[in-house]
Every structure is written in structure tokens, then in C-alpha cells.
Amino acid sequence: MSQLDDVKARMSRVHDSYERGEDAAGTERPLRGYVALLGTYAGLTAAAAAAIRRKGLPAERPGVVDIALLAASTFRVSRTLAKDAVTSPLRAPFATYQGTGGPGEVMEAPRPGPFRHAAGELVTCPFCLTQWVATAGLVGLALAPRATRWVTAGMTAVAAADGLHFGYAKLQQAIS
16 A cells, blocks of 8 residues: 555545544543643744844834734634634544534534644634734734735735624524
8 A cells, every 4th residue: 555545544534533523532631732732832933033033123013003903813814723614624633523613613522642632622722723823923924024914904804704794694683
């Protein structure tokens, strides 16, 4: 069996167990997994800070507009990564499908095992992902401010549109 066949077989098993909702981790506390995630976050943040310093960029604070765009886009990106049905293949190695959530969203549970469970909690929780996404946004503002402002403006527009969709749906319910 080739390596490609091995990968296909593994992905097929992940897909099947994801769809069945198997391997829910329950109440296990994956402390070793948390330590690994904390170390990864700290390492990536330190590497980003070193890259910013090496590039000789000024250590100026982001402006109010940048913070507002980053806040709204962090909300939307975190929610997209953690809950959208279309991004479930990214979470499937670490979580199993439990049912539908809000509009276009799914509910998932972490898989067992210290590392998969910790990663599953992270990738299925928009609140947990927020710190990672916000940090990436700040690094983006330091290293590629123009591109980052475009991305944050776009995701802020998506977040605002979500609010308008929900407002419109409420209005429709009130009229009916």
C-alpha cells in the first residue's frame, strides 16, 4: 500500500467516525495536551515577535480603527473556524459531529487522547480560538499592515452582514 493509500484510508476512517459522532472525549482533562498547546502558542508568538524585531519595525500601537476592525474580524474568523459546517474537515481529526448548531453551524465534541482532546477543545470553541486569531491579526498588522487591514475589513463586513441577517430574520418573525 502506498503512502497516498495510507492517507486516504486514514482520512476515510476519520470521516466515518466524525459522521457517527464516535470517540467523544467526555470529561477527560488533557493537561499534557494543554501544555503542548500553550507551548505552541508561546513559541509561535515568540517567533513572530522575533521576526518583527528582526525586520526593525516600529513598536507602535495599533490605532483605534485597526483595533475595531481586528475585534470584529477576530470574532468572525474564530466563529468560522470553530463552528461553520464548511470548515468541519479542518476540525474532524480532533472532533466528532454531534448535531447542527446555529444557521450554517455544527456542534462537535473533542476526540479522546490528551493531545487530540486539547486540540479538539481549541478548534471547536470560538472563544478559545479568539486569542490565537487576534494574535495572528496583530502580527499581520506589524508585518503586512496593508494586507491585514484589507482582510480585517472584509471579515468585519461579514460580521456586520451576519448581524443584519439575524436582524432581518427577527423582523420577519415579528411581522408574521
